Amino acid sequence: MNSNKKVNVFYSRVSTLDQNDARQLDNLSGFDFVFADKCSGSIPIFDRPKGKQIRKLIDNGQLESLTIHSIDRLGRDTLSVLDVWKQLTEYGIKIICRNPSFQNLNEDGSINIFSDLMLSILSIMGDFEKKLIKERQIEGIEKAKLEGKYTGRVVNSKESVEQFLKKPKIKRIIRDINSGYTVREIAENANCSNTTILKVKKLLLTKPKL
Known part of the structure; x- marks a missing residue:
């Protein structure tokens, strides 16, 4: 393949080898590559076997678009999805989500309005998840302190x-x-x-x- 050729990729992921990804792998005409990972969603997308190949296409400046069945294929939680979405958008790579149907960039390369709205919603959800995580950390630390088991750094302590x-x-x-x-x-x-x-x-x- 010409190293300068822009390519369009379809990516799917299921958690185990036993799971069927046929529902995701539908209507695949027109793609240069179809990558299907069978691994835990807790693994960052670019650390997954097929995700590493996508990363290589990005590094080589070849990836034009990435199509996914649903947005959660990009990461294990809202924060990781948001990070990948922002990175690809900054690189000018089009992300096409099928379910629900939306994409980050218009045909002229401008930010899609609906995508921008979705990004705002994801940001709010991400902030909410951060707060929940912090609350759970505080609760866990307080419990550990009562049991005399806590030896770590106090949550919210300032790092210079x-x-x-x-x-x-x-x-x-x-x-x-x-x-x-x-x-x-x-x-x-x-x-x-x-x-x-x-x-x-x-x-x-x-x-x-x-």
């Missing part, structure tokens, strides 16, 4: 900017930023989200160059 910027992964991100790498390249090198990179850039604006 200096401590954050001294973390090994963050130091690598800073080196790549100072070397002039793009956000996409840094995300690939450090295996982190664009959000983390943008946070580091923002902090560096108020800190001496490291």
